[in-house]
Amino acid sequence: MSEQQPSSGVTSPDGPASRARAFRPVAPPAVALADLSAVLGASVSRGTGVLVSGISNDSRAILPGDLYAALPGAHRHGAEFAAQARTAGAVAVLTDPEGARLLADDDLPVLVHREPRAVLGDLAARIYGNGPDDGLRRFGVTGTNGKTTTSYFINALLRALGTVPGLIGTIEILAGDEAIPSVLTTPESSDVQALMARMREHGLGAVTMEVSSHALEFHRVDGVVFDVVGFTNLTQDHLDLHGGMEEYFTVKAQLFTPGRARRGVVIVDGGWGGRFAQASGIPVTRLALPGEPAEAEWRVQDVASHGALGSDFVLAGPAGERISAHVPLPGEFNIANAALAMVMVLESGVSPEGLEALFAEGEPLSVQVPGRMQLLATEPRAIVDFAHNPDALERALEAVRGPEGEGRVIVVFGATGERDAGKRPIMGATAVAGADVVIVTDDDPHDEDAAAIRAAVLRGAEEARDSAHPDRLVEEVFPRDAAIRRAVELAGPRDTILVAGRGHEVWQEVKGVNIALDDREELRTALTARGFRVSTSND
Incomplete structure (x- = not known):
């Protein structure tokens, strides 16, 4: 329309x-x-x-x-x-x-x-008056998961290097420090061009955009030629729009063509990442994660995890470069996001020595991404994340799982209505595989019957429990705020609560009505009511 x-x-x-x-x-x-x-x-x-x-x-x-x-x-x-x-x-x-x-x-x-x-x-x-040589460096990030965090990491690095960057993303649109309301992952193409002109007018030197498959399919990034584009991963999502993974891949690959970008960076693996690099119509630099045998110019090595405090790693380059870095967010996927951001900044013309100096002097990746592995309390650990598909949920559960014997993982999640229905039972099974207590609730039902959505998720969860994880506790609790309170009620100080699926979002759409609901505030309120200490952050 x-x-x-x-x-x-x-x-x-x-x-x-x-x-x-x-x-x-x-x-x-x-x-x-x-x-x-x-x-x-x-x-x-x-x-x-x-x-x-x-x-x-x-x-x-x-x-x-x-x-x-x-x-x-x-x-x-x-x-x-x-x-x-x-x-x-x-x-x-x-x-x-x-x-x-x-x-x-x-x-x-x-x-x-x-x-x-x-x-x-x-x-x-x-x-x-926008064009590829107008002085505004353009970074575009695509992939199923990790676009938002990678975009924030790119901008944090650019800011540390002395560039005032802009951001066009899911959570917010920023022109330097000026916030502009964000309605879609990517606005209409006319709005994107207007935003870039505004950023140039304000003296910004760069802009980073999340580029979704919807943005490509519906022409929202037409007219933009990116200096560097990056690819995170490709997993099941948005198949209600694309029909299948091959079609999803084809749409994403449009970003790596000469009419849209000059250079690309791809996280390569044995699956979609490798195919992405091979299919690219522009020069591509490959980035490999630990354990990946794929050929790559840059590799992540020597990873040392510090749990909720993040990880240390080394980014090793083609000419013997070794950049020691720290990412403050937990999980292997955030190492991938950080490394991708680093290589994209390098491909924009920043020297390895310049990037290495940033990490020697401080922690340039220390930026909080609202609703992305956002830590609200430590006893119990209480985390809100945007994970809303099977792959993201699996990664988030792996990231929050502590050492053996440290405590249980309690997850609260649901599935979105009027979206890829095939992933609902898969998400239920994924939750049972990764959590000790699984609380199935509502996400954004939209105009679908919320009970039917929960039933599909529960079916996958109960089948996985009955076949492989008989010790798991699976409950159905709704509405969502009640499910969050139930998770806190079940939690002890050594447990971990993960509220997944909505992240930064503050409205829940039910039958055409937007209901005020912020997982972070609901979780803080429930923790406080039980006497647990919570973060004082307002994010």
Whole structure:
């Protein structure tokens, strides 16, 4: 769908137009409509000298001087809202032949293209003056798990090196220290280009983006040429959109093509990582983790785990480089995230000696990523993580498991509604394999029946318990806040509680209603009620 329309033409002060201003540069350049037409090789009806200073496909977010992208939607065509866009200040319309037919009697200039969404990003880049040599280094991270943490690590390294970086991600959008509300993992392509122009205007030297498969499939990163892109891993997720792993792989691989990136870094293994490196259409640097026999230019070696305090490791390079590093987050997957961030920064032109000096002087990776292995208490250990698919859940459970005899692992989790239903029983089995106490609850049911989702997860959990882990305790507790309280009720000081699946999220969607729910606050409240000491952090 191109957009959702309000019931009236009135835009609230904190509505789409207000949010659009937050994304835009303060002083955008102006481009003649004729120049945009020439760039696309598209026809324009009239007004070739009209100056365009912005672009949006949401009629409610139009600002004066904008080109309104009237795109076809699932139920209505964006051209039906051109009058609203004109009232808001649109000076021209980009649309397809059907939209042009709907606008035949309109006096706004109309730029016609067969696939307007496919050119939205390129047009926005031209309007805002963005390009691969505009002085803003662009880093893109893709993969099923680890995108957010890797992005935060990249920005922490850049900041330690003296660069003011921006961030476009799941949790937040940052222009230096300025926070901009984040709605999607990646905003629309026109918003991405506007954000990059704003960052350049503010003197930022780099930006890091999480690039999801949805962003690639729906053209949200069109018009962006990344200096360095990175690949974390590929595991089962989003198959409701892609249909199968091969299709999922094909979409992800689009990022490693000349039209989208200059260089790539891939964590290689015997599976998808190795295939990713081989299929890349751009120069690729390979990174191997401990125990991986794959050929690679950079390797992680000499790992020393310190439990909840993170790990030490050495990043060994092709010319004998050895960079000793510390990552403060627990788990082997966070070593992988940290090493990937380091190699991506190296591939952007930073010398190994410069990176090595950062770790010799301090801990440049000491950044807390909200809702990613976030430690809220130590007795019992209480952790909130975003793990919401089988692979991420397995890794998180491995990361929080202490030495033999240290205590039980209690996990609270659910599965998301209207998403890949095939992973639900797998997640139940994964939880039983990795935890002593498994509490199945609700994640975001969306419009699905929550009980049916829980039943699918429970089926996998109970089958795994009955066949291989008869000592495991499996319970179904809902709603989610009650499940978190139940976990704390069962926990002793030496146990570990992992609340998985929602991480930083503060709203739970149930039957179209957003219910305020923050796993971190619920866990802190439950711990405090039982007399346990909790972290004073506000994150």
